Amino acid sequence: MIQINVAQIKRRLVGEKPLAFNLAPSELEINPSEMAVVGDIRMEGSISNTGDVLLLQAKLSCEVHRTCGRCLKEFTGTNEAEVVEKFYPAGTENIENDAFVYDSDVIDITEPLREGLLLAEPMQALCKPDCKGLCPVCGADLNEGDCGCDKVSIDPRLAALKQFIKN
Ligand SMILES: [Zn+2]
Ligand SMILES: [Zn+2]
Known part of the structure; x- marks a missing residue:
């Protein structure tokens, strides 16, 4: 679980907090049956105060153990994901049901990072484009x-x- 203290940037308009982590797959609640991550997940980005919302922008990358969908060979490929997600203050009206909300000085960014990385993984991986x-x-x-x-x-x-x- 990745929680970020945003007390500082909430106080200043256009406040920004840079983020740079090496994360174990378990910290993003990714288990090997979902995605066989090899080593750590690298994450770089920021959380910024845009006035109405806190904006998370992150780039993630990791090595993944994959099976080629054509020749069934096992290989290691790179997954790269970009995540842009808004966090609304609790009580904000007219937002979608699945919008991310925060009600304290700590926001939990686990779910958007986890989803972004899983969505970026190809359904059918190929060991090389012309396999x-x-x-x-x-x-x-x-x-x-x-x-x-x-x-x-x-x-x-x-x-x-x-x-x-x-x-
Ligand atoms: Zn043959
Ligand atoms: Zn192949």
């Missing part, structure tokens, strides 16, 4: 060379295209 994946016939890793299987005839889209060219 060739596995052969649908024999399962060989096509990045390591062609296995020699006839892959064209089993791809219905390519088969249709072939037909089209013939006509």
Whole structure:
């Protein structure tokens, strides 16, 4: 849990507090089944007083243990996230139900950081942008060379295209 004391910046308009942390995944309540973070999460940013709200701006980065969605190889990639979130004083009217609110000199920034980082993680990670994946016939890793299987005839889209060219 990451709590920031904002007593100082609340007193001054345009007050700003720089933030720079190395965080363990557990401090952001990220468990390995959600995202397999390797080492610490780096975070840099600030909280500033914009008059009506406190504005959190943060850049996060960490290494993540991933499995390639095409060739199933395991690799380590970098997750980079940017978070911009407003915190409203308690009692503010006309704000969304899920808006972040504070009612003391301490604000808890765990949830926006956690969400930002999890959202930035790709649904399907690739070991490299042009990963060739596995052969649908024999399962060989096509990045390591062609296995020699006839892959064209089993791809219905390519088969249709072939037909089209013939006509
Ligand atoms: Zn791959
Ligand atoms: Zn093959």
